[in-house]
Amino acid sequence: MNAKKNEVGKLASATSGRPGFSRRDLLKSAAFLGGSAALAGQVPGFLAGLAEGRTDYLAPEVDYPLAKPEQILYSVCQQCNTQCGIKAKIQNGIVAKIDGNPFSPWNLTPHLPYKTSPFITAAVDGLLCPKGQAGVQAAYDPYRIVKVLKRAGKRGEGKWITIPFDQAIDEIVKGGYLFKHVAGEENRKVDGLKTIRALEDAKLTREMADDVAKIWKKEMTVAEFKEKHKSRLHLLIDPNHPDLGPKNNQFVFMSGRMKGGRGDLVGRFVKDSFGSVNAHGHTTVCQGSLYFTGKAMSEQYLLDEKELKYKWTGGKKFYWQADTEKSEFILFVGASPFEGNYGPTNRAGRITNGMIDGRLKIAVVDPRLSKTAAKAWKWVPITGNLTGAMPLG
Numbered sequence: 001m002n003a004k005k006n007e008v009g010k011l012a013s014a015t016s017g018r019p020g021f022s023r024r025d026l027l028k029s030a031a032f033l034g035g036s037a038a039l040a041g042q043v044p045g046f047l048a049g050l051a052e053g054r055t056d057y058l059a060p061e062v063d064y065p066l067a068k069p070e071q072i073l074y075s076v077c078q079q080c081n082t083q084c085g086i087k088a089k090i091q092n093g094i095v096a097k098i099d100g101n102p103f104s105p106w107n108l109t110p111h112l113p114y115k116t117s118p119f120i121t122a123a124v125d126g127l128l129c130p131k132g133q134a135g136v137q138a139a140y141d142p143y144r145i146v147k148v149l150k151r152a153g154k155r156g157e158g159k160w161i162t163i164p165f166d167q168a169i170d171e172i173v174k175g176g177y178l179f180k181h182v183a184g185e186e187n188r189k190v191d192g193l194k195t196i197r198a199l200e201d202a203k204l205t206r207e208m209a210d211d212v213a214k215i216w217k218k219e220m221t222v223a224e225f226k227e228k229h230k231s232r233l234h235l236l237i238d239p240n241h242p243d244l245g246p247k248n249n250q251f252v253f254m255s256g257r258m259k260g261g262r263g264d265l266v267g268r269f270v271k272d273s274f275g276s277v278n279a280h281g282h283t284t285v286c287q288g289s290l291y292f293t294g295k296a297m298s299e300q301y302l303l304d305e306k307e308l309k310y311k312w313t314g315g316k317k318f319y320w321q322a323d324t325e326k327s328e329f330i331l332f333v334g335a336s337p338f339e340g341n342y343g344p345t346n347r348a349g350r351i352t353n354g355m356i357d358g359r360l361k362i363a364v365v366d367p368r369l370s371k372t373a374a375k376a377w378k379w380v381p382i383t384g385n386l387t388g389a390m391p392l393g
């Protein structure tokens, strides 16, 4: 272990630009870094950076406490929906600094091979935007909610008490007179999840759902449905509206962004296990516009071979993005990739490199002189009512 540390130490000092550093030392260290021809072959940009004497990939000293492998936790930034890879550097049990995870292609180009030793990775930092680095403040914000809050006043009054986690689970599952302490709600009984999960038979659930589909297709009337399922109508939210489904649907799970497997977990719990259809995420206006642009760009006018007529396919809902690595001209409309917009980490470097070496020109349409607009070849500060006219022109 010490031998490895020493080698990393050599590497760090070899690239620190201090007096006495020779190209020979660097090549020796780079050969260690590669460990094998495979690594050298897979991270040419990284090694090329080292050969140029660049130090920005590396922590300054291996003895720097935050560059020790045992002080680092690899995780994911949740400060925005880009979800960059991060390395959280721990000192005395607290996160002292967050940097980019060099294994993540989003944070280092090219990223380190996954087999790279943690002793090397510890001294290599990927990129991270300021918002990501502010994750330390988010984690230790004194106003961060870390306990279960229960309403202690009328809705909207902003009065809360904290309750133990076990009590919260108990109340949510069993229900009861949960708000006796709130004036006017002393006698209000709240159903718990146990009561709401009224329909537990999967086969019966399927059968009733199929019959609701028949009502929609006008193959069955509501009266016929009620007659067929008369012994089970108490399981429904409203027997006169079987389309609302079983009481189970009264459990609604509203989430923020659900990616990286969380959506699957929530779906298994809410839908497959609890039997409610109501697991809903959300999207944003900016993401919605991205989707619809992507759909419009991939829209096809194709022959429907069954109907023998041409039809629009509807396009694909996908995160279409400009190829900032190879493009020669990019027009950003209302987007500022140097500040946000799906990860400055991945794009700022590619755009900057392109602008420096003359490959890329960018123009920005934005009433605001954003950071991206400030660096652009052209800034077009038109206001909202002209952004439709501009592309038409």
Ligand code: SF4
Pocket: 077, 078, 079, 080, 081, 082, 083, 084, 128, 129, 130, 131, 132, 133, 342, 343, 344, 345
């Ligand atoms: S772009 Fe910034 S805020 Fe978003 S995930 Fe990456 S580091 Fe975090």
